[in-house]
Amino acid sequence: MAQVSMTVNGAVKSGEVEGRTLLSTFLREGLGMTGTHVGCDTSQCGACAVHVDGKLVKACTMLAMEADGAEVATIEGQANADGSLNTIQQAFQDHHGLQCGFCTPGMVMSAAALLKENPTPSETEIREHLEGNICRCTGYHNIVKAIMAASGQDVTAIAAE
Amino acid sequence: MYAFEFEKPATIADAVAALGGEEAQALGGGQTLIPTLKQRLAQPGTLVSLKGIPEMAGICVADDGALAVGGATTHATVAASTEYPGLAGLASHIGDPAVRNRGTIGGSLANNDPAACYPAAALGSGATIKTNTREIAADDYFQGMFTTALEDGEIITEVRFPVPEVSNYQKFVQPASRFALVGVFVAKYADGVRVAVTGASEDGVFRWSEAEAALSANFAPEAIEGLSVDADGMIGDIHGSKAYRAHLVGVMTKRAVAAAS
CATH class of the missing domain: 3.30.390.50 (CO dehydrogenase flavoprotein, C-terminal domain)
Structure with missing residues (x-):
């Protein structure tokens, strides 16, 4: 066992981990932050997506010890300070960008990473960016629409299919 | 996963020393190795991360005009580079954005998956694979599915690509x-x-x-x-x-x- 320490959503968190402890396991079981979901646990689905030092990564495919000393952002830190939904989260609600909600934390974290690099992405760019995030409910259409809306773009042209 | 120790050396020399230990294995970005460990297809005693070595990360143009990519450079960094558009284009379509933020060129070439993208760029460019001990021409490096010229404990520190027309x-x-x-x-x-x-x-x-x-x-x-x-x-x-x-x-x-x- 070894001690790791990282800044999670602005607060310093530390705990004991094994070499094999995944970042997703540390967040969920070590820190009790279960918003980061583990879907496939094989790096395919993206439900576990978080930001490490500002970069989108899959927390199920990174060791907790690799994140020692890093800045980690998870879905728990996305809402506004008063607890209201942030722009991306609100857009997901407004545009029905989720059904069961299991993939949503990863979708929101992925969307946040995209909009940071590309504030007004095209529909194609959004779909390409979401290649590593799998949703089995929505057919992606309203997720793409929500992200376009969150970027301040007009989504009336995107039909509700 | 089976249990293992984790080390993150800060220099190539320390990494080489750590890899000399019993059952030690190098860890690049882990985008193949961690899923492999989860399936218990490998059982290293120690994983030696190569991500904490500053001299192995980043891209520069060498004196001879070749593009020198550090072994621990991520796909995302290569994708964002401009010196060799064919290579950047290849890197920009590996896996997905989250994978590209972790996976490294050295890890990909060391693994030599028969369906990986980077081996095609290295061989197609006549690249030179530089390790902690020697330089290997791409034509001599790839030796079949998941097989390379690398010796046990040898680390890809840099890949040098002659830039084509x-x-x-x-x-x-x-x-x-x-x-x-x-x-x-x-x-x-x-x-x-x-x-x-x-x-x-x-x-x-x-x-x-x-x-x-x-x-x-x-x-x-x-x-x-x-x-x-x-x-x-x-x-x-x-x-x-x-x-x-x-x-x-x-x-x-x-x-x-x-x-x-």
């Missing part, structure tokens, strides 16, 4: 894995054209010499009209038969030549 990589994506069902890298240099094929062969990445000769004489898609690779020795599985892959090699080569810039 024009180049392009075309990947026919296996839609579930996003690996190449067939991927072809074409690079045109002053002294000839190189064509490297990944995803297709049971022997891993290979050069299509016939196409290289034809394209060196006439760099146009129609130059390889009538040429074909032997379906014997191609990978055949539920995603595509041997004959289908052999056919795709020609198609993707033509597309790469047409798109080369």
Whole structure:
């Protein structure tokens, strides 16, 4: 066992981990932050997506010890300070960008990473960016629409299919 | 996963020392190795992360004009680079954005997955793989599926790519894995054209010499009209038969030549 320490959503968190402890396991079981979901646990689905030092990564495919000393952002830190939904989260609600909600934390974290690099992405760019995030409910259409809306773009042209 | 110790050395020398330990294994970005460990297909005693070594990360142009990419450089960093557009284009379509933020060029080349993209770029560019002990020409480096010239404990510290006049990589994506069902890298240099094929062969990445000769004489898609690779020795599985892959090699080569810039 070894001690790791990282800044999670602005607060310093530390705990004991094994070499094999995944970042997703540390967040969920070590820190009790279960918003980061583990879907496939094989790096395919993206439900576990978080930001490490500002970069989108899959927390199920990174060791907790690799994140020692890093800045980690998870879905728990996305809402506004008063607890209201942030722009991306609100857009997901407004545009029905989720059904069961299991993939949503990863979708929101992925969307946040995209909009940071590309504030007004095209529909194609959004779909390409979401290649590593799998949703089995929505057919992606309203997720793409929500992200376009969150970027301040007009989504009336995107039909509700 | 079986239990293992974790180390993150800050220098190449310390990494080499750590890899000399019992059952030690190098960890690049972990995008293949961590899933492999989860399936208990490997049982290292110690994982030695190569991500904490500043001299192994980043990209620069060498004195001879070649592009030098540190072994621990992520796909995302290569994708964002501008010096070698064919290489950046290839890197920008590996896996997905989250994978590209972790995976490294050294990790990909050390693993030498038969359907990985980077081996095609390295072989197609006639790159030099630099390790902690020596320099290996790409033509000598790839030795079959998941097999390379690397010795135990040897680390890829840098990959040096001669930058071609024009180049392009075309990947026919296996839609579930996003690996190449067939991927072809074409690079045109002053002294000839190189064509490297990944995803297709049971022997891993290979050069299509016939196409290289034809394209060196006439760099146009129609130059390889009538040429074909032997379906014997191609990978055949539920995603595509041997004959289908052999056919795709020609198609993707033509597309790469047409798109080369």
